[in-house]
Amino acid sequence: MxxxxxxxxxxxxxxxxxxxxxxxxxxxxxxxxxxxVVHLTWKFETDPMWPVTNIFNGWQDWIENCMMKDHSDYTNCE
Structure with missing residues (x-):
């Protein structure tokens, strides 16, 4: 990065x-x-927007605003 x-x-x-x-x-x-949560790009990035990164204020914030949605998206696509 x-x-x-x-x-x-x-x-x-x-x-x-x-x-x-x-x-x-x-x-x-x-x-x-x-x-x-970082979406890895597997290369050296020169743009500060990459890799895309989402910051959470703690575990509860991550659970409510990331994990639950990701879980729902993943389980509903099968």
Whole structure:
């Protein structure tokens, strides 16, 4: 990622990955952006908008605004 990306310089640890796409769930050391979902692009990006990253304020925020919708979308497409 480029040096203007929202997670540049933030310590992050991958804790999960969607099985149907390249979205990875990260926990960070930054209390302003504790949970992040990153859609990996598998190349060096020069645009700070890539990789696409969604920040969540904590686990409950991620559950309500990401996991539940993703689960519904995934289970309803089978």
């Amino acid at each position: 480029c040096d203007r990306h929202i997670l540049f310089g933030v310590n992050a640890r991958a804790v999960g990955k969607r099985i149907d796409c390249d979205d990875v769930l990260f926990v960070t050391d930054d209390p302003r952006k504790p949970i992040a």
